[in-house]
Amino acid sequence: MTKETDEAVIRCDGVWKIFGGRADQALQAVQQQGLSKEETRDQYDCVVGVRDASFEVRRGEIFCIMGLSGSGKSTLIRHINRLIEPTAGAIYIEGRNINEMSQKDLRQLRAEKIGMVFQSMALMPHRTVLENVAFSQEVRGHSVKERNANAMRAIHSVELDGWESKYPDELSGGMQQRVGLARAIAADPSILLMDEPFSALDPLIRRQLQDTFMALSAEMKKTTLFITHDLDEAIRIGDRIAIMKDGVLVQIGTPEDIVTNPADDYVADFVAGISKLELVSAGKIMEPVASYEQRRGNADMTGWPEAHPEQSLDDLLNLSIATQHPIVVKIDGRPLGVVTKNALLRGIKGGADDTGAAA
Amino acid sequence: MENEETFNWLDPFSSVDLGIADSADGVKQWAISNRDVIQPIKQVFNELVVAIDTSLNAVPPTLMLILLVLIAWQAAGSRTAIIVGVALTCLGLLSPDAWGLAMTTLAIVIAAVVVCFVIGLPLGILAAKNDTFEKMLRPVLDTMQTIPAFVYLVPVVMLVGIGNVSGVIVTIIFALPPLIRLTSLGIRGVNPSVVEAARAFGASPRQILFKVELPLATPTILAGVNQTIMLSLSMVVIASMISVKGLGNEVLRAMGRLDAGKAIVGGLGIVILAIVLDRISQGMGQSGRERGHRHWWQGGPVGLALRMTGPKNETTPPAAQATAKPET
Structure with missing residues (x-):
């Protein structure tokens, strides 16, 4: 990931958030003694919201x-x-530390x-859809004409044309959230x-x-x-x-x-409950050609269906239905691995890692 | 030390005298000695009240009645306008000089409510923003609302003298608290997620106050204004004791002469005035949703006039028509 560091638009660096009056003491205790959530609550009357979060x-x-x-x-x-201040750690937006x-x-x-969309929509009930969407530009002091033009563009892109002079409570929940989305993207x-x-x-x-x-x-x-x-x-x-x-x-x-x-x-x-059909690719469940041949002896792969390592289990399933043979996975015409019917079934069920050994 | 012999543990309070009443009487002395500072300010305010009074009384009663009915129609709809029209006619018919007295009382009430609004709104906002300030303010407001008016009547008169201005001051002391309380309540009651959204889109605290919190708290604040108006009216008889003219004075004089008829005329006049002001100010406090999201200029006489003068679309307000144009 080091390669993309310059590319990181948002970077969180060891962010901690502890709510409560003695947050600083609690933070020290948690960091040094590794207190659990419950221990922190009992000993310091503090709630740990975020614990050492780092990501880009x-x-x-x-x-x-x-x-x-x-x-x-x-x-x-x-x-x-920065609607909430971190107890420790830093957040960088395009390389700038926003806490400073x-x-x-x-x-x-x-x-x-930054545009933000909320679960509760949080639209302003006293403002029309247009006025809501134009809000962030209004507070920046942009001219009415400019901000309305941008807002109308955003309203158009969420397919709410014709609703701009309505008030939020005249809209359905889904439409309200479209307004929320339009508000977030209006200022581009x-x-x-x-x-x-x-x-x-x-x-x-x-x-x-x-x-x-x-x-x-x-x-x-x-x-x-x-x-x-x-x-x-x-x-x-x-x-x-x-x-x-x-x-x-x-x-x-x-x-x-x-x-x-x-x-x-x-x-x-x-x-556990997620379907792997679309997510897992052939490359993940195939058995390398070498190990397959070691197990089964040299295989004659003519007539076997061919697949690319990137193809999903769903595709492999369709290939497999039409034939008795295993599927051979190839890159640029060179065989890379084999997916047997057993391996395919196991991959769908979710035990992708032990294909080779179990078969 | 001498007290110790006569000190009775079962009844300790009768034997201790801290002299609070005497030292509190010092307020009166202080007030008297500072009168000169107050006089110029008093003069300005007095002229203001008199100006409102004379202008209200200068308008012929018929015109005034029509004007008030139109205001009621605009603020609260045609049904309220009819109630107001009937009520005001009754008021005028109570006695030949009832109308003029009512206008004088109205002038005092208007002056008091305006001052209450100017003081109460900022204090209410401050109380909403600052918990400590709210906590400190609460006992003060409790005192203002519950302390008998006669207690502060004397110091105020000593300081300011009798007349309209002290009448207004006494009224303010009693009528101000609900406005402060309801302003604070209204702002605290604004949906925090909407305030958060405003913050997330870069609004400054000032913009949040004026663009989000105050507009959303308006119905509650106007309920406070309504309460302030009602409490101001309930003070007019007491205010008349310090030589404030108007309906209250009629009641007071009738009481002195045991003239029940005159007292009823004055009392009914106050009640009718209260009904009129209550309906009008309640109408203003309706939220946008109750009004079906129409702007104020779309309904009532103004809306009617607009519709008659220009070919306006009934459902779209002029502003929305203008803003809808940059559609591309």
């Missing part, structure tokens, strides 16, 4: 933080635009660089912070909004930090996922990493 989000990447309620993910995201910024610079950063910020934006919506609307968001995000290439409690959503949307538990980032990796190599039982529990 690269330019244009969608980084999902997934965790259950109370895991500290909403607390963590509020550090990125003046209030004035910070306000400029929030209005121009380079960073989007999404705090469980779709959690409060019903499944169908959630799906629709995810699609809208992904289409927008593909088009606009914004660096996005996306909070969710829904692993399906994280896998659907995220380029990389961080799993958070009790304030700790337990594992950071691509969706495939997380699903195939869960770091601990907690993560494994989470991913």
Whole structure:
């Protein structure tokens, strides 16, 4: 990851957040004696919100933080635009330490660089959709004409044309969150912070909004930090996922990493119910040609279906149905490995790692 | 030390005299000795109250009645306008000089409410922002609301003298607390996630106050204004003891002469005035949603006039029409 360090748009460096009157003492105790969440609460009457979180989000990447309620993910995201001050650690936005910024610079950063979407929508009920969307430009003192033009563009991109003079409570929940999204992108910020934006919506609307968001995000290439409690959503949307538990980032990796190599039982529990068909690739479950031939003797691979290492289990399944033979995985015509029917079944079930040995 | 012999443990309070009443009487002396400083300020305020009074009385009653009905229609709708119209007609019919007296009382109430608003709103905002200040303010407000008016009547008169200004001051002391309380309550009651969103989009504390908190707290603040108006009216009889004219004075004089008829006329006048002011100020306090999200200029007589004078779209306010244009 060292290669991308210059590219990191958001960088969190050992961020701690402890809530309570004696936060500093509690922090020392936790760092030196490694107190648990409960011990800290009992001894110092402090709540550990975030525990030593370090991660980077690269330019244009969608980084999902997934965790259950109370895991500290909403607390963590509020550090990125300094709505919450960290107890220890530093947050860098494009290389600038935002904890050293003046209030004035910070306000400029929030209005121009960072857009935020909230789970509760948090639209201003006394303002029309247009006035809500134009808010961040209004506080920067942009002219009415300019900010309305930008706001109308944002409203158009979330497909809410014609609703701009309505008030938020005249809109449905899904439409309100579209307004929230439009408000976040109206000032064309380079960073989007999404705090469980779709959690409060019903499944169908959630799906629709995810699609809208992904289409927008593909088009606009914004660096996005996306909070969710829904692993399906994280896998659907995220380029990389961080799993958070009790304030700790337990594992950071691509969706495939997380699903195939869960770091601990907690993560494994989470991913148990996730379908591997689309996530796991042939390269992950294949048995190297050498070990296959050692086991079965030289194989005649003519007539075997061929696949690319990047292809998903879903594709392999389709190939496998049509034939009795195992599938050979090739790169540039050179055989790399073999996927037997057993290995394929085991891969779908989720035991990708022990394919070779067990077969 | 001498007290010790006569000190009775079962009844300790009768044998201890700290002389609080005497030292508190010093307030009166202080007030008298500082009168000269107060006089110029008093003069300005007095002229202001008199100016409001004379202008209200200068308007012919019929015109004034129509004006008040129109204001009620604008602020609270046609039904309230009818109630206000009927109530004001009754007020005028109570006795030949009831209308003029009511206008004088209205002038005092307006002056008191305006001053209350100017003092109360900033104090309420401060109380909402600062817990310590709110805690310190609360006993003061409790005192202002519960202490009998007669207690501060004397020091105020000693300091300012009798007349309109001390009437207004006495009224303010009693009528100010609900406005401060409800302003603070309204601002504290603003949805914190909306305030957080405003912060996340770069609003300064000042912008958050004026663009988010005050607009959202407006219904509560106007409920405070309504309460302040009602409490001001309830003070007019007491204020008339320090030579404030108007309906209250009628009641006071009738009481002195045991003239029940005149007292009823004055009392009913105050009640009718209260009903009128209550309905109008409550109408202003309605939230946007209750009004169906129409702007104030879209309803009532102004809306009617606008619709008649220009070919306006009924549902879209002029501002929205203007802002909707940059659509591309």
